[in-house]
Amino acid sequence: MQKKNDYFEYAKTLSNQYSTFLSNEAVKHKVLNIFNGQIPLDQFNSDLKPREFLNAFLLHHYPNETTIKSTFVNKVLFKTSNHVSIFELNVGKSRLDLCKINANSTAFEIKTELDTPKRLKQQMENYFRVFEKVYLICSVNNIKNMLPFIPNECGIYTYHITKTGKYIFKKNRLAVKSSYISPAAQLSVLTKKDLNSFFGCPNLETKDSMIDSIINNKTNKDINKIFKQSLKIKYRYKWEFLVKNSSDILEIDYQWFFRNTLSPEIVYL
Structure with missing residues (x-):
């Protein structure tokens, strides 16, 4: 049986090999292959099926963006209603991890212990131009490395993982409403079809010309309101x-x- 301090590497390998569309038999084969034919159920319920074991094993031993994102959704976003949350939205030159739309628009950027702050300053600039509130979700062990790259208006969630693999999220700092919102940046998140459907803009030759038309005909307040409504409508079903x-x-x-x-x-066949 493998030692616990090896589990991170095994979990990393399994994560790289896993696809949701794999059959249960294929998942079983990959798990057994990693562990030389014997699934280490000593730390989990022995009744777990291979796919369930893989899920539990990755959550416990490989806290990458996928596991942090999913546990934040499970423990924070699922706990409240009357909102629509969205996975991975292109915002400017960045790809936002999560956002939540209700009366306000809120962006969430995840930085795990495996991440560096290399792109964080640019990401923050993009998100503060589009969303009313912005939060960083970061490991307690990595927050000091990230703080110099986020503005004071950015809210902070920290997380840590207990010895039993439980994720604990804590809101350390409230986000301050952004004063940098740009109507052009908000509209650029949407497609030409969205601009036509939600803003009643004629289908002009370029998206930039449609954005200019909307800005010339609507107030910033109206654009922000319709922007939020459009995201809620567009992603509500999902x-x-x-x-x-x-x-x-x-x-x-x-x-x-x-x-x-x-x-x-x-x-899950």
Whole structure:
């Protein structure tokens, strides 16, 4: 049997090999191959199926972006209603990890212990131009490395993982409403079809010309309001599908099911 201090590398390998669409038999084969034919169930429920074991093992031993994102969704975003949350949205030159839309628009950027702050300053600039509130989600062990790269207005969630693999999230600092919001940056997040549907803008030759037209005909306040409404409408079905089926979906697969909205019964064959 492998030692616990080796588990990180095994979990990393399994994460790289895993795909939601793998059959249960294929998942079993990969797990058994990693552990030389014997699944180490000493730390988990012995009744776990190979896919369930893989989920639990990755959550416990490989806290990468996928596992942090899914546990934050599970422990924070699922706990409140009347909002639509979105996985991975292109914002400026960055890809936002998560956002939540209700009366306000809130962005969440994840930095794990495996991450550096290399892109964080640019990411913050992009997010503060589009969202009313911005939060950094960061490991307690890595927060000191990230603090110099975020503005004072940025809220902070920290997390740590207990010895039993439980994730604990704590809101350390409240976000301050952004004073840098740019209507052009908000509109650029949407497609030409969105600009036509939600803002009533004629389908002009370029997206930039449509954005200019909207800015010339609507106030910044109206653009912000419609921007939030458009994201809620556009992604409501995907989010509600995930919430409704969450008890049948493994945490590491949340984002995949959000994108594809296929029945877990069919996918987990």
